[in-house]
Amino acid sequence: MKNLKEQMALALVSIFLGLILSIQFKTINKTVGEGVLPTQRAQQLAVELKKIQGERDLQLKRLEELETKIKQYEKGEADKNVYAENLYKDTLKYRMLAGYVDLEGPGITLEINDPPIDLQFGEQYSPIVDELDIILQIVSILNAAEAEAISINDQRYTSYTEIVRAGDHIEINGVSTNSPIVIKAIGDPSTLESALAFKGGIVWQLENYDYIIHINQEKKIVIPKYRKIKEFIYSKPMEDGAN
Known part of the structure; x- marks a missing residue:
């Protein structure tokens, strides 16, 4: 009889401990993500941050390459004749005024x-x-x-x-x-x-x-130049002679 009581008590304790562990496991899942420990989550975030920073650097590099190509095209055209050279100088002047140089x-x-x-x-x-x-x-x-x-x-x-x-x-x-x-x-x-x-x-x-x-x-x-890109959505140039 005594052994039966001890076995029942042990079973109840086991069930109680099982419930506590289950609750803790669910709480951790909600906090840091299912199947992920806090250190693992931190590592995942670090990887994601590095990926985003890499994409940003790639876009900045691409922007610089495009700007270099524009300068080459502008300069190349300017070498052809006086009209193109004056056009190049005017373009550079307005880019300076706008802050993009x-x-x-x-x-x-x-x-x-x-x-x-x-x-x-x-x-x-x-x-x-x-x-x-x-x-x-x-x-x-x-x-x-x-x-x-x-x-x-x-x-x-x-x-x-x-x-x-x-x-x-x-x-x-x-x-x-x-x-x-x-x-x-x-x-x-x-x-x-x-x-x-x-x-x-x-x-x-x-x-x-x-x-x-x-x-x-x-x-x-x-x-340094102004880095943000301004898009004109509502504005458009007026035609000559338009009121």
Whole structure:
């Protein structure tokens, strides 16, 4: 009789343990995927990420190859006659204006850093990424000073550029960035610096609010091209003489 009770007790314990293991197994399946352990899932995600990065790099390489071919075609046509050469120069000019060409030349670099850490809890403190209106004001001043190209943290500023707040950072042309904010502009270095750094000007105001400012004239600044592709869906060229 005693053996029967022990056997029944052992059977009940076995059933109970079986139920617990079954529940745990189902929970793991829901969390990391059926038949996959956490380490295996992490490895799978790493492989998928590497694959996506490889596809991105491949597309960028393909884009560069196509741009190289376009330049070869344009240059090849330009060598044939004066008309084609002028057409090539006009095309290059408009690509420069649209921001689709890497540019270099003299200009200035303006670096804006947040106030020192011991001032960051004051009532007047705010990180520079919160001051989008100030960043846009600087861009407007540089344009008024005839800057030929502008970048913000190495993102080309064009008429299609979007600058938006996103959490504790900002996105420029869809790329996340944070302080310090480094604005580069190609143009006459003295004119550009004077437009920003006169007494009462934008640099003076930023320094009054304890932002740390570095502004330098440069003999050679490199500004990258605008990387996003703009598709015209609703717009089309007007025919000559159309009202």
